[in-house]
Amino acid sequence: MQRIAFLLRLKPGTGEDYDKSHAAVWPEMLALLKGAGISEYSIFRRDELLFLYMHIAQDFDTVWDKIEADPVNTRWQQAMSAYFVPVQETRTGERFPFMQEVFHLS
């Protein structure tokens, strides 16, 4: 098990609608995430900044490739695309703006 964290940014003013969507994530999307090896997945928001935290059962690319190959995810991302700024703050070669875990106390 690995703990993963990354950041995303919303378009200004979309926070509340984003929250509403995430209070009612489609059951088939939840099943896809679970089936791909994700657990203890929380999304935290402050204004336009999102912090995503999750446990993954395999390496991140294996998990995320599985999710992105599924048409349920394609539909979900289309529904969510209204909320996200077009360019996130990734560095060259990064899939998301990952954060490094620098401390852990179990």
Add this chain to the structure above:
Amino acid sequence: MQRIAFLLRLKPGTGEDYDKSHAAVWPEMLALLKGAGISEYSIFRRDELLFLYMHIAQDFDTVWDKIEADPVNTRWQQAMSAYFVPVQETRTGERFPFMQEVFHLS
């Protein structure tokens, strides 16, 4: 059990020293955190942005009051004060810039 998350900002250029300090947190500081009811505590960093995630056994103020009343914490915060910007982005009445959990998948 409650999941808590908040943000902190470091002074520019202090990230690597911050990481080193947090790879060697004093055993008495770890014991204080544990004893106050904190578990699954991770700190993630990207550049100067820190994201703190933890599980707490009681309400946040009860847990944090216990920590702040202990001289071990006073010494630890003195040692860490070199890294933090003097004013964090709290709103009126906030102890830290908390993030709201808007989604959770166990």
